[in-house]
Structure formats: structure tokens, C-alpha cells
Amino acid sequence: xxxxxxxxxxxxxxxxxxxxxxxxxxxxxxxxxxxxxxxxxxxxxxxxxxxxxxxxxxxxxxxxxxxxxxxxxxxxxxxxxxxxxxxxxxxxxxxxxxxxxxxxxxxxxxxxxxxxxxxxxxxxxxxxxxxxxxxxxxxxxxxxxxxxxxxxxxxxxxxxxxxxxxxxxxxxxxxxxxxxxxxxxxxxxxxxxxxxxxxxxxxxxxxxxxxxxxxxxxxxxxxxxxxxxxxxxxxxxxxxxxxxxxxxxxxxxxxxxxxxxxxxxxxxxxxxxxxxxxxxxxxxxxxxxxxxxxxxxxxxxxxxxxxxxxxxxxxxxxxxxxxxxxxxxxxxxxxxxxxxxxxxxxxxxxxxxxxxxxxxxxxxxxxxxxxxxxxxxxxxxxxxxxxxxxxxxxxxxxxxxxxxxxxxxxxxxxxxxxxxxxxxxxxxxxxxxxxxxxxxxxxxxxxxxxxxxxxxxxxxxxxxxxxxxxxxxxxxxxxxxxxxxxxxxxxxxxxxxxxxxxxxxxxxx
Numbered sequence: 001x002x003x004x005x006x007x008x009x010x011x012x013x014x015x016x017x018x019x020x021x022x023x024x025x026x027x028x029x030x031x032x033x034x035x036x037x038x039x040x041x042x043x044x045x046x047x048x049x050x051x052x053x054x055x056x057x058x059x060x061x062x063x064x065x066x067x068x069x070x071x072x073x074x075x076x077x078x079x080x081x082x083x084x085x086x087x088x089x090x091x092x093x094x095x096x097x098x099x100x101x102x103x104x105x106x107x108x109x110x111x112x113x114x115x116x117x118x119x120x121x122x123x124x125x126x127x128x129x130x131x132x133x134x135x136x137x138x139x140x141x142x143x144x145x146x147x148x149x150x151x152x153x154x155x156x157x158x159x160x161x162x163x164x165x166x167x168x169x170x171x172x173x174x175x176x177x178x179x180x181x182x183x184x185x186x187x188x189x190x191x192x193x194x195x196x197x198x199x200x201x202x203x204x205x206x207x208x209x210x211x212x213x214x215x216x217x218x219x220x221x222x223x224x225x226x227x228x229x230x231x232x233x234x235x236x237x238x239x240x241x242x243x244x245x246x247x248x249x250x251x252x253x254x255x256x257x258x259x260x261x262x263x264x265x266x267x268x269x270x271x272x273x274x275x276x277x278x279x280x281x282x283x284x285x286x287x288x289x290x291x292x293x294x295x296x297x298x299x300x301x302x303x304x305x306x307x308x309x310x311x312x313x314x315x316x317x318x319x320x321x322x323x324x325x326x327x328x329x330x331x332x333x334x335x336x337x338x339x340x341x342x343x344x345x346x347x348x349x350x351x352x353x354x355x356x357x358x359x360x361x362x363x364x365x366x367x368x369x370x371x372x373x374x375x376x377x378x379x380x381x382x383x384x385x386x387x388x389x390x391x392x393x394x395x396x397x398x399x400x401x402x403x404x405x406x407x408x409x410x411x412x413x414x415x416x417x418x419x420x421x422x423x424x425x426x427x428x429x430x431x432x433x434x435x436x437x438x439x440x441x442x443x444x445x446x447x448x449x450x451x452x453x454x455x456x457x458x459x460x461x462x463x464x465x466x467x468x469x470x471x472x473x474x475x476x477x478x479x480x481x482x483x484x485x486x487x488x489x490x491x492x493x494x495x496x497x498x499x500x501x502x503x504x505x506x507x508x509x
Contacts, residue, residue, distance in 0.1 A: 008307040010053040010279065012238065012300050013260065016315075017369035018274025018479030019045065020201075021081040021127075021182070022257045023245045025091070031247065032111055033257060034061060034084045034093055035277065038478055040331040043068055043079045044093060046111065051311045052247075052255060052279055057328050061093045061106055061115045068118070070334040073099045074360050075395035076476035081127040081182060081243070087137075092159075094121075094128045094139075103128045103141060105162070119162040123155055131185040131215065132159075138215060142181045142196070145170045152183040152196060154216065171217040174198050175208050175225045182243040185215060191288050194219050197242040201275065201477065204231045205242030207258065207292065228256065228280060228292040235266045240275065241298045246282060253306045254282040256292055261471075264373065264445040270470035272394065273370055274479015281306060319368060319506040321346050326366075331481075334362040340486070341366065342497055348504070349497035352386045352486035358396050358418065367393065367483035373445035373466075374509040377482055380502045382436040383411065385490035388499035390439055391483045392448060397421075398474040400464050402439050402450045403485075404431070411435055413452040415461040419468045427461040438503075441482075482506060 015022070019035040026032075029050055037043040043062030047055040062068050062079070070078050082095035093115065094105035103125070104118040121128070125143020132138075137159035144150050151173035156165040174180040177198025186193045195209040206226035210219035230241040244258030260278045261271040280293040281304055293299065324330065326343045341364070342349035348366070355363040370392070381388060381404055389403025401416040411431040417424055431437055431454055438453040443466065450461045467473060469480050489498035 006309050007303050007305050008309055008311065009301055009303045010307060010313045012278045012298065012302070013262070013276035014053050014257075014279045014313075015047060015055050015277035016273070017276060017371040018481065019277050019369070020259050020275035020477060020479075021243050022259060022277045023081075023083040023184075024247045024257045025084045025086045026247055027086050027111075029250060032084055032086075032091070033277070034082045036081055036095075036477070037062070037079045037331070038076050039070055039073055039078045039334055040481075041068075041070055041333075041335055042327070042331065043070075044082050044095065046084075048111075051307065052249060052257075053307060053311065053313045055277075058112060059328060063114065065335050066117060067106065067115070068097060069100065072361055073334065076478055083127075083129045083184065083245070085130045085132070087130075087132040087159075092130055094130050096126045096128060096141075098126065103139075105130065121157060121162045122164055123153060123168050125153055127182045129184050133187060133215065138185070139164075140171075140183050140185055142183055151180065152194065154185075169216070172196070172210055172219045175221055177204075177206060177208065177226075184245055186246055187215070188284075189288065192219075193246070193290075195244065195246060197244070198226070199229070199231065199242065201240060201242060201259070203239055203269070205229065205240045206231060207242050207244045207256070209290075211288070222289055224291075224296075226296070227290065228258070228296055228298065230260065230297050233297060237262050237266060238278070238298055238300050239263050239269075239271070241278065244280075249306070251306070254284065254290065255306075256280045256282050258298070260298055262373075264466055264470070268446070268467065270467040270472045272466050272470040272480050273373070274471075275477070317508045321348065321504050324368070330366050330368060332362065332367075333365050336362050336366075337364075340364045346502070348484060348501040350388060350484070350486035350499045350501070351497050352388065352489040352499070354488060356487050357391055357393065357399055357401065357483075357485060358423070360396050363485060363487065365391070365393075365483045365485040367481035368506060370480045370482050372508040373443065375443045375506065376440065376509070377506040378438060378440040379484075379504040380436060380438050382500040382502075383498065384435070384495045385498045386486060386488035387414075388486035388501075389484075390441060391485055392441070392469060393481045393483045394469040394474045394478065395476055398469050400448060400450075400469065402441060402452070402461065404437060404439075411437075413437060413439075413459070413461065415450050417464050417468075419473070429459055429461065
């Protein structure tokens with residue numbers, strides 16, 4: 001363990017916004033982390049860090065349509081729970097296409113470059129893991145073995161082509177919690193540790209583990225499981241803690257990167273930012289068992305001597321077209337028709353189609369993840385035909401839309417709330433004297449407020465509660481994205497693009 005004595009602190013989450021199911025590996029002094037992406041494209045975002053508290057997104061594993069079929073999948077389908085591992089000079093990312101129910105992996109020898117085409121593994125279940133030892137490659141998932149028995153399943157594979165070299169066998173069945181998932185196998189000193197999640201990725205979520213002297217078991221469960229959970233912390237902002245991955249730092253300290261979520265108020269059990277990435281210290285005892293966090297819980301802030309004093313946690317608070325990268329920070333719904341997008345360094349041009357935000361298809365839509373509760377987002381929009389604006393998007397049935405609509409020579413500003421089967425335009429204002437306006441959304445943890453501004457002044461179109469975009473209302477596994485979109489452009493009009501977005505700013509307080 002490190003001999004550092006001076007205390008430092010860091011805040012959780014270390015990656016904010018909808019970045020669930022984190023998995024991490026270490027190569028030299030560098031840490032690399034991946035997260036689930038579900039129906040969004042590019043898929044499986046990749047982050048880099050050298051200190052575990054400051055993370056920068058560097059790309060995606062899935063950047064080509066040939067790597068994943070997202071065509072018309074429902075929200076929260078597509079890519080589930082990836083694992084990233086490094087072995088013999090190559091990175092591997094293994095995951096599940098929940099829509100086709102196939103497990104597959106990609107590989108690359110350049111983490112900043114392109115990844116391979118998918119290699120399918122003929123073992124079912126979800127949340128797959130790879131474990132390498134002595135030239136052998138083991139594939140692990142949560143599902144059923146070759147005889148239909150459920151639990152954590154393992155087989156040996158040929159890593160070059162995914163071919164199974166052994167039958168799939170159950171190696172552990174958890175501690176009895178519901179929805180056993182997220183298995184990860186490690187060799188640490190003389191023991192093999194199998195860590196998993198149970199309880200469902202909700203308020204009862206927890207991390208459990210077992211150990212063995214063989215990678216094939218039998219595994220003995222930790223006597224004090226769950227090793228990490230916030231399930232009994234009523235009135236605490238950080239909830240849903242689970243789905244973790246272990247990592248060792250450069251000083252011999254162990255950590256867990258795991259998901260959790262922040263509820264909107266200590267007594268309001270709703271969360272809409274999605275499941276985020278948290279960092280929690282792990283400590284091994286003399287007998288080789290480990291504990292995690294503060295008495296088995298994850299805190300919003302940790303004081304520790306494990307973070308060097310020269311490491312200062314920083315946070316980006318302002319996002320613009322100019323200081324973000326279209327191919328890294330932004331994402332599309334499913335596979336986009338790129339002919340409808342023209343992306344410049346300081347502006348965005350869109351053409352809408354007949355696909356709307358209510359369809360499980362690919363509307364003209366490009367988005368950033370909402371990263372915090374207190375936010376102000378604004379931009380200028382010039383519209384030639386159809387409609388365009390900004391959406392706070394949870395899924396096709398739950399989104400709030402602030403937009404301009406062209407009706408002949410007239411321009412209107414509208415606020416539409418979509419909450420399940422209730423879809424209502426709650427306010428419309430006439431902007432007939434102009435073809436452009438400034439749109440703005442302000443938020444705190446409880447409410448969104450919507451504004452349109454022209455030369456005549458600023459008008460508030462209304463408010464809407466954040467909880468109706470929450471996972472507790474909408475269901476699913478995603479979080480709110482801030483999307484710029486267009487619908488129904490008139491291609492008969494002499495125009496290159498129907499909607500022009502400029503002066504975009506998203507600022508967090």
C-alpha cells in the first residue's frame with residue numbers, strides 16, 4: 001500500500017451523466033474505461049485517466065454500422081454492459097447486443113484508433129467478461145449453462161475467432177439477490193475473485209463477491225456480502241450503487257469503479273441524469289478478503305491519502321460547439337442519415353425528415369448527455385422550413401421539446417411535453433416578424449424552465465418537472481440527453497439546410 005499520509009479529497013461521480021456500467025483496465029500508467037451506450041451511436045464511449053479521478057473521453061469502440069445493428073431498436077435496447085481488458089498487446093471490449101441477444105467482442109492494438117469487426121461467442125446471457133491466464137482465454141457471462149442452469153457461466157474460447165473450446169459451466173450462483181449480473185473474474189495474489197452485482201440496477205443494487213483457488217471454482221462467498229451497497233441509505237442523494245470493476249493503481253492501492261445515480265432530492269426518489277460513474281476505495285485484509293467504501297457504502301465525497309496531493313480534480317462546466325468534438329462528445333439516435341447533418345466548428349446545420357422524436361428510428365438529432373442538475377442551455381436558431389429546436393430526451397415516449405415551427409411565412413415558438421401516452425403542446429407564441437430566435441432552457445434538480453427570446457424580449461413558455469423524465473417514470477436504463485433536432489424540412493424550398501444552430505452554450509452551475 002502507499003505510504004502517503006497527506007489527505008486529499010475527490011467528489012463523486014467522477015464521470016457525470018448517462019455513462020452506465022463502467023469497466024476499467026490499466027496499461028502502464030494509463031487507465032481506460034468504457035460504458036454502455038444502448039441505442040445511441042457511436043457506441044461504447046472510451047475514457048482515459050492517469051489518476052482515476054479526472055477522466056477524458058477519447059473516442060468510441062463502435063464507430064461503424066457493420067459493428068452493431070441498431071436499426072429500429074427500442075430505447076434501452078442495443079449495447080449492454082461492456083467490459084474492457086488488455087492482453088498480449090491488444091485491447092478487448094466484450095459486450096451484448098441485447099436486441100439480437102448475441103455476445104461479441106472487438107479488439108484493437110491502438111486504443112485511439114479503429115476497432116475490429118465483431119467476433120461472436122456462442123454463449124448466451126448478458127454482461128460478458130474476459131479473463132486471460134497462461135495463454136488461455138475464458139469467456140464469462142450471466143446466463144444459463146449448456147444444461148439450462150442459471151448463474152455465472154464460463155467457457156474457454158479461442159480468442160482469435162471466438163470459438164468455444166469447452167462447454168459452458170456454472171461457476172457461481174450469487175448470494176440469492178435478484179438479477180445476478182455484471183460478473184468479473186480477477187487473479188489477485190493467490191486467489192481468484194469473482195465479483196458481481198445483485199438486486200437490480202435500482203435502489204436495491206449491490207456488489208457481491210466470492211473467491212476460489214481455481215478460476216473454475218468452487219467459489220466461497222464473502223461472509224459479509226454485499227461488500228458495497230447504498231440500499232439502506234434513505235434520504236441520501238447517491239443511490240443504486242453496483243455493477244463494479246476492480247483496478248489497482250500505481251501505488252498498490254485497490255479501487256472500484258462502479259455505477260450509481262443521484263436522486264433529484266434527498267426525499268424525492270427519482271433520477272433522470274442516468275446511471276453515472278463512481279470511484280470507491282477498496283481495502284484487502286490479511287486473510288485476502290476485501291472491503292469497500294465507507295462501511296460498505298459509497299459517499300459523494302471521499303477523504304483519502306491514496307490520491308497524491310498534486311492531483312486536483314477538475315470539472316468542465318461549459319460546453320459549446322467550439323470546445324466539444326462532434327465525433328466524441330456528441331451522439332445520434334441509432335444509425336443517422338448523415339446527409340441531413342452539416343457539422344462545422346462553430347455551427348450546426350440540420351435537415352429534418354418525416355421521422356420524429358416519437359419514433360424508435362433515427363430522427364435528425366444530435367445530443368450531449370445532461371451532466372448535472374443546475375443547467376442553462378441556449379442557442380440561436382434560424383429556421384427556413386419544418387420545425388427544429390431542442391429536446392430533453394429520455395426515450396421516444398418521454399421528452400420535452402422547445403422548438404420553432406414554420407407555417408408558411410409565419411414562425412411560431414412551441415413547448416411540447418411528451419410523458420408516456422400524454423403528448424401535449426402546452427404553449428404556442430407567434431414570432432411572425434422574424435425567421436430566427438434564441439431558445440433557452442434553465443433547470444435545477446426539480447424543474448426545467450423554457451424560454452424563447454427575440455428582439456422583442458424574452459418569453460417563458462412554461463415549466464415541467466424533471467421527475468417525469470426519470471427512470472422511475474419512463475423505465476429503461478438510459479438518462480436525459482440534450483438534443484438538437486429537426487423534423488419535416490421542405491426539400492422543395494431552395495435551401496441547403498432548413499435549420500441553422502449557432503452560439504450554442506450549455507453551462508452547469
